[in-house]
Each structure stands twice: as structure tokens, then as C-alpha cells.
Amino acid sequence: MEPTQNHFSLTTQLAKWQQTMAHGSLTSDDLTELTDHLTEEISSLQKAGLNDEEAWMVARQRIGQPVVIEAEFRKVNPDHLANRNLVMMFWGAIFFMTLQIVCFALPSIINSFFRPLDSRGFPSNLLSATDVRNMLYAEIAIIAVFVLAVVFKGNRIVAWFSEMIEKYYFVCCLLLLVASPFLISFNDMMVLNHLIHGMRSVYSPEIQTAGGVLSFVIYIPLIAFTVFYTLRYRSQDIRNIASFAGSINWQASLMLGILFKLVSLSTYSFFPVSILNTILPTIIFFFAGWLMGRSKRPWVNTLILHSPSLVLLPLALLPNSVGFGDMFNFLCKFVLPSAIGCTSSILLYRKTQLA
Template structure:
């Protein structure tokens, strides 16, 4: 009896493991696993042998390939979602490796070169540092060859569980990479016209902002937020989505300070946050979402991270915040007019 039970238990665990490797969403997988357990318990209660229980259960539920095919019919973009998530995760890993092994060492070398030019003492054993980085890359390549499948599976699990934390980590790395890239092109002694430097800075900002938007997009996919229509997306906004959207819009406002254009932060931020306020007005927990959407700007306001420009930023913070509230009030009023009994 123990052997038969062990056989059935192994079959169930193998089936669940195979299911976890499909493109079916986590919630749907949990529902299917629960359905399988119910069928197994029902058949076992009839006194059937365990091998017969398993065969009947598979006839009722179907094979893994058949289940995935049926879910693909219901959700035709399921393959796209899976491929998009893998693509952005791979790009994020590449950007992280580039930041650690290329951009950061290059920036440190530039800083030390400045110190030597200014007769400021400073020395670093760059041979030892680069040798250590090269060995790290070699070890990483060996680990990928030996336990790469396990590492990918574990990383996938962590991203699903801590998707917002993953997004924050990647955005932090991207911001750091953007800062170092812009700093590296602005070398002292290089005869580069200011217009070219400004154009390169703009190109870098658009490049990294596009990747950040892709990260937020993937987090929405992992969180199973419907992105096919703007109305469906607005209704599914939660505090995590509102926070990430607010950070992206807040970064656009912050980057406006790097250009010598009057009122550029307000020109960028006011329409962006007005739209965000309108979008949040359709969500369920709209008050919480409204607060988290402006949390990034509020954090900058409290921290005084802009130093001597803090007073100016305070003005822009309240200006942008007012447009966020105006967009929210406009959306709620339109919603009240269309559904007066549901508000």
C-alpha cells in the first residue's frame, strides 16, 4: 500500500512540476492543481487502485499540452506574455552585468584620472580589480553551464514573488547606468560641442526611459493586469502599478532639471500626472493609488535631494500634484455621470 501511495504521490508531484513550467499563469496553475487534488480525492474515496485513479484523473483533466493549448485559445496572447517577460528579464540581466563590469569601472577610472590631474592623491590597483572582475565573469559562466537551469528557475520564482522589488532594482540599475553613461561622455579635455553633448544626453535619457517603461509593462503582465485596452488597465491599477507609473513620470520631471529650459519640469510633469490622475480615478482603491502615484515626488520633496534647487522643486511638486488631483477629480466626475448609482 505504501508503494502504491508513493507511486501516486510521485505522479501528482511530477504533473504539478510540469504544469509549473508552462506559460499558464500562476493563479490558473493553482486552480488546476486544486482541481486535480479534488479529482484524486474523489476517485480514491471509491476504493479504486492508485494506478487506475491516476489514469482516470488524467482522462478527466487532460494532458499538460492539451491544457496549455486550451488556455492559449482563451488567452491568445499568453505566448507573447511569456516571451516578453523572458526578453525583458534577459535585457535587465545584461544591463546589470554591463553596469557592474563595464560602466562602473570606467567611471571610477575617470574619477581617479581627474584626481591625478588635479594633483589629488589616489591610487587603485586596477590590474587586481579587473582580474577579479574577469574571474567573476568566468565563474558566472561556469555556474550557468553547470546549474543554469536551476538558477533560471529560481530567478523566475523570485521575480514572480517579488515583482515590484525586481522592478525597483532594475530601475535603480538603469538610472545608475544612465548617470554613468552621461558622465563618461562629458570628459574634461574632449573637444565636444555642447549641442552634441546635449543630443547625446537626450538619446541616453530616451533609451533608458524606454527600457524602464518596458520593465513596468512586464510587471503588469506578471501581475495579470489587462493591457489590451486603456479602460481595462485603469480598472486593474493597484498601488504597486500606481507607484511604478508615478516613478516613471517623476523621473521625467526630474530629468527636466538637466536642461536649461524655463519651466520644463512643469511642462513635462503637469500633463503626465493629470493623465495618471485620470487613470487612477477608475481603479478600485483609487485614494491609495493616488497617494502612491505621487510618492516618488513627495520623497524627493522631503529629502531635499536637489540641494540648492530644493525650493524650486517644492514649487514644481505642488504644481504637479495639483494637476494629479485635477485629473483624478475629472475622471471621478465623468465616472459619476456615466454610473451615478455605482459611485
């Protein structure tokens, strides 16, 4: 019986080489350029009469060993590997927030449609044994689907997500900012329920404020860091806040506007009777003005920064019962603090530059 010979596959070897190099300090653009150079070298060797295996060995030797290439690119991209780990860590936290909603909040919301109504016409807060059992079954089914997906399709899911971050990072960040109010609201709801049951008390403004502070301190910085490190991962010029400010364009201005407006809405929702909902947006947009003032087109970027406020402006025309009514209140709480803080910061920065 003749021994089975292993046939050399150039495509397989090239894919393995790309996978090895992708885990180092090479960016996606660096890897694409290096791969093109390697394939061109292989093609020229094949035209010279070498077979696939010989051409692969010679071309790889000419282009350099992966260890040597990694050492050279680590000098050019010293923060790339650490930044990629940070991106995955922060997006993992966002995914965990989403998973909490899917596993715990969603079954409760679905189950609320089948509860009997109380005297006010709302679903009763009292859960029967059947309600609890149905919620547990739903949570078990969701977790089982998640575990099976990780076990059988985990590598493919990670590869797909990495490709999405590489190619469509702006869309991913924008979707995160748009979805962040829902993520924060549902997670905040679970925190409030925990506080209520933990203290064996009823819902009160004090508990709302406590849950609001937790959401403000934890979730909003988490979303902000996720967006920042994703942008930093795709642009090696962004090493710190100052360099980020210098590279701000209309896309970054739009995302910053949504993020800072989310913070303003959060302060208004969590601290409805506090002066904090006026002071904090002013301070936040003063920092935004500091960023815009260092960009290449400060006034255009500032206008785009305030575009979310202009989009929300029609909400002020709604009746007060909806929760966003009262034009004067809307202007005082949302528009004026952001405009004053941002404009004063830009003017102050420009004045110091001229001096």
C-alpha cells in the same frame, strides 16, 4: 541476471506533468487549482484499491490530455503566454543593464580608489598599464563567475527568478523602480564616456544633454514597460492601458508615483536650463491624472501618487551646493507641474463623465 525494473514514482510523474502544463497558457493559480483537482482524483482512486501507477493513468485520463487542457485555457487566457515571454524579455534587458554595470562600471569605480589624485583632489583620468590590466582581470573574473553560474545553475536560477516574479511581483517592481536611478546613472556614465572618447573631446554640456536624451528615450521606457508587463502578467484583467487604469490600487499608484517622479528628476538633471523640465512633468502627470481618474478611488490614489514628491520635499531644504536646494525651485520644477497636470486631468475626466 534479472533485468532492472523501473519503479513508478507518482511524485516524479506529477512534477513532470506540472512542468509541462506550466509552459502553456495556464496561470500559476490555474495550475495550482488543476493540480489540486488531479491529486484529489488520484487519492480517491487509491482508496478504491488502485495502485499509484493505475491511479495516475486513470486520473490523468479523466482530467484530460495536456493538449486539450492547453487549448481550453488558451481561450480563457489568450495573452498569458505572450505576456510571459515579454516579461522575461524586459527583465532580461534589465539584467543586461545590471551586468554591464557589474562588468564594466564597477571595476572602473573600484580602480578609481587606487589612482593618484589630480590637482583638484579627484582620481586622475589617466590610466596606467597596470590600471588597465587590473580592470581586465576583474572583468574576466566577473564574466567567468557569470558563465559558470549559467552553465551549472542556469535552470535553478531561472526557476527561482520565475517564482519570485510569481509570488513577489510587487516587491520586484518596487525594487526595480527604487534602483532605477542607479541603473540609469551608471549606464548613462558609460554612454557619456563612449561619446567623449568617440568624438575625442572633453566633457561638455552638449555631451551631457546628448547622453541625457539617450537615457530618457531608452532606459525610462524600458523600466516602465518592465513594470507594466509584470503587473499585466499577474493580473489577467489588465489587457491595455484603459483596463490597467480601472484596476489601479494603492500599490500601483505608489509605483507610478516613483516612476513618474523619476522621469521628472531625469528631465531636471538632463535639461537643467531648458523649459522641458517644466513642460514634460506637466504632460506626464496629466497622463497620470488620466489614469487616476479611471481608478475606483481617484483622489486617494492621487495622494499616494504624489507621496514620492512629499518624501523628496526635505531635500529642498538642503544647501544649493548639494544640488537639490532652493525650495522655490523645487516647488516649481517638481511639485507644481505634477500637481497641476494630474489634478486638471482628473477634473477634466470627471467633468466629461458627468456630462
